Amino acid sequence: MRKPGVTLGPEPLPDLPALHGIRLRVLGELTRRARPLDTATLTSRLGGHPNTIRGHLEVLTEAGLASRDPLPTSGRGRPALGYAVTPAGRTAYRMCRAGGPVGAADVAEALVEFLAGRPDGAAQAREFGRHWGAGLVTAAGPGRAGVEGTAAPTEEPTVDRVVATLERMGFSPEVNDPAAHAAVDTAAEIRLVTCPLLQAARQHPAVVCGIHHGLVEGLAADQQPSPRHVTLLPFAAPGSCVLTISA
Incomplete structure (x- = not known):
């Protein structure tokens, strides 16, 4: 049964921030991993300064391309934050790797090819x-x-x-x-x-x-x-x- 106020169907792809260089590599690392990664782990794998990695993670999170949650811990103290790719983030990364999304121009060209093959x-x-x-x-x-x-x-x-x-x-x-x-x-x-x-x-x-x-x-x-x-x-x-x- 449909809940009141629940919209059926997918969400629109969020507005994408600039995805290139180290930011794209951060998103790619999250995409390839099944578990959330913290800033220290990402820094050790990608290099660079932790603050730089953290800044890119914040941008990705605000854009809806990554999620952020505390990691499980057995000790005292504040737990580290773990970052994981979202479905939109995975799609954005793969679109970038493929050269960009299928846009209006692609749809228009497909329509042209379809009409060009018809007698009318x-x-x-x-x-x-x-x-x-x-x-x-x-x-x-x-x-x-x-x-x-x-x-x-x-x-x-x-x-x-x-x-x-x-x-x-x-x-x-x-x-x-x-x-x-x-x-x-x-x-x-x-x-x-x-x-x-x-x-x-x-x-x-x-x-x-x-x-x-x-x-x-x-x-x-x-x-x-x-x-x-x-x-x-x-x-x-x-x-x-x-x-x-x-x-």
Whole structure:
């Protein structure tokens, strides 16, 4: 029977501190041992100063990657503290050894490969992008789409919202003729100087660029009195793709 207040399922992986050098070696030593280790034992095995080892242990403990408990003792006096790896710590160590976690880029590339192998992959990619963009608008609340900060009391201009979202996603958008855009938010030409999925985009442009095209369509779809028209020209200019938003 489920207890009140108990959340089913796993916990999220905690925010990881910098894991390299001696700190990663400390975490690795804890991972390889079945029993808790104290500072003296870790120092003798890894070298260095006890205070340095203790400092790294404190960081690992605060991050939820190690646990700390008094070791059993048969004599008097304060028992030494023993440190053991937690499940999250074991996962973090193995991720570091493997070159890092499977992140959003890995999932995105897997999705691209899947869609590229389907006869209607390009159309599905664009539809997926629209759904994604619309979801960002809905999740962020009125006038915002994936932009950190408090919700705006009034509707955010379409181009401003698109630019802010693309910037956060890693596209380095540059608005051509920003003075004209500032005067009237009805149209804008935007250069996308970088791409977070460039290698995949070169291999499968219809899919990757289709997702990004649909993404912007989704971001602009709820604008009144009428939605904006979005055009994306992949690899259209030296050093950029060209995105156009018009009334």
